[in-house]
Amino acid sequence: MITLLMLLDSEEERALFTALYERYRHFLWYIANGILHDESLAEDAVQEAFLTLTRHMDQVEGADSTRTRNFCAAITRTRALDILRSRSRHPQVSLxxxxxxxxxxxxxxxxxxxxxxxxxxxxxxxxxxxxxxxxxxxxxxxxxxxxxxxxxxxxxxxxxxxxxxxxxxxxxxxxxxxxxxxxxxx
Amino acid sequence: MGKTVSEKKIQNGLQVLFDREWRELPPEGVIAQEHTFSDAFLASMRQMSRAAETPQPAGKRIPWKRYVSRFAAAAAVVLVVGLGARILLPGMAPKSMDNAVPAYSEAGAQEVRSGEMTENAYSGGAEPHRGTAAGVLSQEAGNASAGTGAAGVTPAEAETVPAVGDKTAAVRDYAGESAVADGLTVRVRLTGAGLQLTVINQTGKAVTAVYEGLAGNLPAPAPGERPELTVESGTESTLVVEETMPANDAGVYEAVVQIDGTEYRVELTPAS
Missing domain, CATH: 1.10.10.10 (Winged helix-like DNA-binding domain superfamily/Winged helix DNA-binding domain)
Structure with a gap:
């Protein structure tokens, strides 16, 4: 996970990223666990979500903004659904x-x-x-x-x-x- | 270009939906009590936080290169010492892969297919320090636990396998059941050279097995780079994948194989 910070360009982004983690990690885990019903997989989903966040920090206005909160939740939900699909016996291929x-x-x-x-x-x-x-x-x-x-x-x-x-x-x-x-x- | 009515309305609806869902969440303290992140996860994040908060001299970034070069130097020392020990101590040298593959025994496979765990059908537990075991999967096995163990691997044969740790294996589909077409047996072995996937085909038609990579270690190999194996009926074939096998947090090695279009998860659990 320490490599995540290396992916960020500036000290400001690293500080913001750390603030996001401290602020939302439990909520994001709760959201992921609600989808996956597995604590370890939910942790994986949260880590994946933070990895995705490093590539979209331009969408993050501030750690306390409603938009940021929703953005973090949306990404976590997407990553949790990805994990759920990858573990499904028949991966869903949408027409x-x-x-x-x-x-x-x-x-x-x-x-x-x-x-x-x-x-x-x-x-x-x-x-x-x-x-x-x-x-x-x-x-x-x-x-x-x-x-x-x-x-x-x-x-x-x-x-x-x-x-x-x-x-x-x-x-x-x-x-x-x-x-x-x-x-x-x- | 401005937003259309529907884009604005959907955006508004999504906002309402998010606010509603957020209100339904329990308070932060309750969630924090309900779940504590694993030590490894927290440690890595704390390390990350500390690195971010550590003041750096003006114009300088965190010296990642120094950390990486130190790690590389330590890894090189371990490699040199390991190779030296193998050269100086012939008993530690790996034996050839040909010798490492045990002969297929129909008797052993049959025992596992019928769900009976006998000495013939299981070597990992009987000889816990002899290195390896293989998983067997068949329709008749009925469940994953019956498929755990090695078909046709006698203790004597197991001794020829390089010691890479004691493993038992089970092949499971994503529903946790061992279910492949009648007459098809999949044997998995972890050796010093990597993962060996042996397919024994008595189905009456050719089947294709494709190694999809390690579970949880995406990305999987590109379609053109996936090791593939076509096995004619009445024959058996082995695919060797040279890959480092990192265990997951539970100490279980997981790989994904696809047989005739269906994906299966292969679990290699260290023997107790």
């Missing part, structure tokens, strides 16, 4: 990762704006919470943290094309979920 979906995305009309316009944050949060993890992850990095396709692809271990395809599918899923909510309201 959404088929780059052909990307071509479909270029042509299909997107009416999500219309669907979302009249809904409040809490309702949208409910629909997002019900989405499969891999869809919520891509939304989180692209929209909440406003990361580029390239950065998102790096964190998720996907190609940029696959990030686009997954984003397209995630939007469609959200649209379907919200349509159901609106129909129930009528």
């Amino acid at each position: 959404d990762d088929n780059p052909e979906v990307y071509e479909e995305a270029q042509q299909a009309p997107d009416v999500l704006d219309e669907v979302l316009e009249r809904l409040d944050g809490a309702r949208i949060a409910d629909a997002l919470a019900a989405l499969p993890d891999h869809y919520r992850e891509v939304f989180t990095y692209r929209y909440l943290f406003e990361m580029s396709e390239k950065e998102t692809a790096e964190i998720l271990g996907l190609s940029e094309k696959n990030v686009n395809a997954r984003l397209f599918r995630a939007r469609k899923k959200l649209q379907e979920a919200l349509r159901d909510v609106r129909e129930e309201e009528r």
Whole structure:
């Protein structure tokens, strides 16, 4: 782990990194353990998350910022899910990762704006919470943290094309979920 | 370029979701009491923190190069002393790999397949200082524990294996069960030359085994660099992977192999 600090460019980044560790290590472990149900694996996920953080310190505003806290939590959740998938007997290969979906995305009309316009944050949060993890992850990095396709692809271990395809599918899923909510309201 | 309505709305929804989840977390003190990070993890992080806090002379960085060169010098001394001892003491020299591979014994394999642990089927425990043992996996074994041990490795044969530590082995899939197609046996051995993966194929068709790397030590070899083995039916073949085998925190060596497209975790547990 000492090599992590060597990966950082400046004293400021090293100090910030240390502060993040001191501030969030227990919470991040709790989040990882909630996914993995294994204390040692949860520690591994936290270490992996801190390793990923060294490459994205530009996203970190300050140790106490809400955005930073959410960013650390998102990365930890992603790394924990990676560990969970790698230990699964049949690794999940999403059909959404088929780059052909990307071509479909270029042509299909997107009416999500219309669907979302009249809904409040809490309702949208409910629909997002019900989405499969891999869809919520891509939304989180692209929209909440406003990361580029390239950065998102790096964190998720996907190609940029696959990030686009997954984003397209995630939007469609959200649209379907919200349509159901609106129909129930009528 | 500005954000679309949906991007803003999703961002807002995600923010609400994060805040909600964060509120549901127990207080920090409760979590800290619930889990204490392992000593090794904490020690490394504390070391890291100290290194970061240590004031460095203006314009100078932490002298990592000095630390690395000291470590390299110490490693070189250990290597030279080790090699010298092996040359001066012939009894310590490793024997050839050909001698290290025990002959396959159908009787031994059959015993393990049927779930019986007999002397023939297990050498690691019977001869704990003779070095090695091999894991056997078959559909008939039924569970992983029945597959633990060495098929067809007699104590006499085990003596020819270079002493690299006492190991027993089990081959398991990710569900913790030993389940490969009928007639397929996988034997794993850890020797001084690395990991040996022997596939004995009585399935009636050729199978392919691919070594995927050590579990938990990613990245795995690139697809073109993965050692691969095609085994015709009615034959057995051994793949040798020259790799240092670091044990995980629990002292268990783990590797990943893929047989006909299904991944299996190979565990080599030091014998007690």
